[in-house]
Amino acid sequence: MTEPNLALWSDDPARVDLLSFDAVAKTVADALLDEALDPVALGLSGSWGSGKTTVLGLVAEELEQRGTPSSKVLIIQTDPWRYDPATGAKESLIAEVLGALADEVDRSETKTDKAKKLLGRLVKRIDWAKAIKLAATSSLTLQIPSFDKLVELVKPKAGDEDSVRGLDAFRDEFAELMQSDDLKHVQAVVVLVDDLDRCLPATVVESLEAMRLFLAVPKMSFVIAADEERVADAIRTRFATTRRSDESDLDQHDPATLYLHKIVQTTIPLPALSHFDTQAYLLLLQLQATAAAEHLSALIDRCVQIRRDGGTVDDIGAIDGLAMEDELAFASRLTPLLYEKLSGNPRYIKRFLNDLRVRQSVASRRGITLDPSVVAKLMTLEALMKPEFKLLLGWFAKGEMRNQLDRLEDEAGRPAPTDTAPDADPPTNSDDTDNGDSTARPRRGGRRTLEPPTAATTSGQFTQAMVRWAKLVPPLRGLDLSPYLTLAAGFAGVTLIDESLPERLRDIAANLLSDSKRESASVTDGELEKLGAGDTADLLRHIGRTLRDQPSKQKAGVNAIFRILHCQPEADSDARDALLMLPPSEITIATPMQFKSDEPAKIWSVLTTWKEKVREGAVKRAIESKIKQRGGS
Template sequence: MWKDSETEIDYLNFGHLTNLLTNLIDNDKLLPATIGVYGDWGSGKSSLIKMAIRNLNDQNDQEKIVTLNFNGWMFEGYEDAKTVLLESILDTIEKNATLTSKGKQVLKGLFRSVDKLKLMSKGIKYSVDLINTGGIGIIVDQVASKFKEITGEDIPESQIEKTVNSIREELNLTELREDLKLFQENFAELLEDSKIDKLVIFIDELDRCSPDTIIETLEAMRLFVFTGNTIFIIGADERHISYSVERKFSEIKGNQIDIGKEYLEKLVQYPIKIPQLDSNEVEFYVFCLLLEDTFDIGKSMSIFDTINKKRRNNILDFTLSNAISEFSEEDYYNVLSGIYSTAQQLAGLLAVGLNGNPRQCKRFLNSMRMREIMAKSYGIELNRNVLTKIMLVEYFKPAAYEQITILAGKSSNGIVNEFSFLENGVGKEDENALMTFFQDDWSEKWLKINPSLNDKDLRGYLFFTRDSLRNPVKLSSLNLSKDAQKTLQMLTSGGSATLEAAVKSKDQLSLFDRVEISKILSSDIKINNGKYNFSQFKSFFIWVTSNIDILDETIFFLNSLDGEKINIGAGPVIFQYLLESHPDNRVIKIIQSWRNKNGELDKAIEKSEVK
């Protein structure tokens, strides 16, 4: 099994990106600086930054480099992100520097400024109180509540008046604004006094935060961005950050302004974008993970270091198969070859289906290992290559997977005879229940993967993967990308304009995302008074029929609907599809079966034809 956390071991071929980030941090001429490490969720942003900081510390033993890892997501809902970040930076300096008495005074003043911001953030949440009293009333209430919690008694009246006056002095807005103007100047003075050569602040998990927390964090950063030898590194999906900015400044009109993009460009001077892993890189990554899981840490790292050295020395011509062949004299060579075989089998289809996302690849492998462990508890040894081949269908062709499960269940020996025709051309095509699912390029590649399934008892493999049948929406094991989540939200909003926008966005999504959305929409259709919810049916039908290239995977969901339960309001929607120049014959057959079962729907479609 593999932990879902960052690492300093470069399984992802990030050497060039790590060196770039290290050089940007190390270049004194660029300071102060803000660097953006952009990539999808789970693409390896935190690992890249961790490797760069390690390199920096290894290369610069003469400089005093202080680093802070700040995770705003941890504080969300508990503290104001802006003040937590400011306090964390000041705390880090205090812990890592020997300050003069003057420096200590400056630090104390900076903490005092942050405290004022805290008080303001407490009061500003209550607009009426803020208008009437400057936010003081609610803060006094909190002080009184805390006093009673500690002492068990109400705060004396005389003390309340003193508290009000004290807070009013602290929240003098004119003074506060002046205080913030001096913040950068005082902070630069503090850095100089601390003798810290570089202060590196890594803002992690920002794209997991709410838009409000993201904006608060960015606003706090602005106080430091052009101050001293500070380097901010933001690890995030830039689309999420841009969306938060656009939401914050939604009142700004004009189609010519991309406010999210412009805001980021002004804040982040040096963007680094993590590319999607290709099939060779996925192969190497999966191989390294399996290597780590198979051998002890000493042996696996020794093999990895040898292979990685060859890769780094000849990055353009490196092949994993050639590197492994050099271990042919070792007694573990067969085990190594088996690991490579599994990695090779998975690489191409995971690279396409999961967009080469490292975290999702790791979750796929963790799911594989959990199933092997469960099987072993019953004394069943699953062939890993058969298991992963079945899992690929489960993840990327869920309808085909369910049909395979049905066929294996009907077979006395667990052998699905339909694979004989698909793999070897044996049998009759028109009688093959799997034929409709395996007619695209993905299927052609999958069918060529060893081993063949036409003679395999699949019952054990399907038994330990059957959890996916009970849980059709597998978001807990493989999350949709953020773009796919946005598309799903538009599809379920019920509006015609958002439905149209969702369909237009389909080309930006991966095959996995589009199939998974179809699956979610299918499972979410509710029945009201014996009929499918019209809005949900409409979204599902239009989405499935618009994604013609994945119809092999999604036709099953369409076919599973009961024609009698389709609302007559769907008549015009169905008719509109039939008007298309090349409607798919399989969909036409399904529609005809619905019309045969549902006379009212048939008439509704006929009415649309007359119009």
């Protein structure tokens, strides 16, 4: 198996619009440049990972395209989450805006002194505010005047018209700057505010106050990308109010919401991905790194048209030069669960794909040769359905996995194939009914025909979620999942213990099944001879289940069965049943060679059973040769 390429998807804002977010971006741009809304503050609301930052980038691109040298849109991107808390969010936001305006004034062809003087006064005001903020936080250690006295320094002195202390009169001077000749060519200044919902309550409120109280003058616009409810929660915390509006209260009268709506005129919600969006996104993400730019662009355009027409993924059709059957099958396979479990969140989808690639890479380097689609199906259970995955690990620990998966696939309406040579397990002892080990389980090999389709049963043994997961392709019946599940259990910190096996037998079982000769030899014949009949039966049943679920352990497992049998000859029936739990399709050539001519008749009957079940080939010839050595037919 070729080791998968570990190319992960970045969590940075997307540079290519894969989800038709341009429709939202253009709507935002229209509102920002509407003279009737000047000034305006818009909200762009969505949960974390919904694509808000990507949309802000698209808004910036759209505004730049609409601007001209004589009617420029000046774009300022800011992130209050990165502000220095010692300086203050209000002062930091104002300083960023003034810095951008100062650069624009320097580039202006008019170059009057008025704008520069206004900027100088405004900068001094904000510097004074920063100084007060810093002084207040350090007054205890620097032995400077008390905070009350520092506040007095901010107030203008009586009769001092040139005083620039504090933020008094800031808004009037700022409005005058915006209308100055040096900024006449600027039709709008748009401040794109990101990650406000990640900030502490004080930062949230101060940032909003800066926009509303100091910067909301003609030609100024704001887009606040944040989860609106998280921002409202921060306001509630800041002002010590816990009242939320009732869902039935359409007026939303709680103080925090009213406060926010006083600043933000309207909020544009960022829609979660639809079923088609999720499917198309999975397809486009896979092809983004490998498809030629022109092919990817054509596919994106096709998806955009399908969204407008209300079509499905079947309408994508073929694109000349682009092979995407495998990627489309993968997307179709995973979309139902990802759409539901990840709530249409682009970031969560990318994270799932990254986790999947990491797991496939680690599995490959551990020599686990499962098909990537099988790993994807198991990862879906592991990442999105944790209780069900824990149940699967429990089956695996108890050696019940293959039987349970067979039953699960039956209940999912996916019956086992029927071989020309039946491959059912033989009946076990009448007293061995635990976990249905006597259930017939058709195996791989030979010519197969599917049984007529039947509706899924409703035994109630499995949850609906588990049955739904089982319906995902590919089917897992007959596959050796043990190496992957062992790895997954290690990642999850889960200890695989068969709790049905008495604790006094667990060390003996682990050592007997070890690939280490030293560990297997640590179990002495004396210990095995002292086992009671019940313990011997439990131990053999555990080894048999291990052979069934972990065929890679068959050399150690078969050897362990023979060791126990030689120490406990009367356990020949249990030993026979344990050997018959090994799936015939998994038998290696070495296994029949472990049978000795003096084994009891019940043990030799195992070879006769296997002979009827295995395909023609080297293994069957080895079984037939062993039978002839004993004089059988």
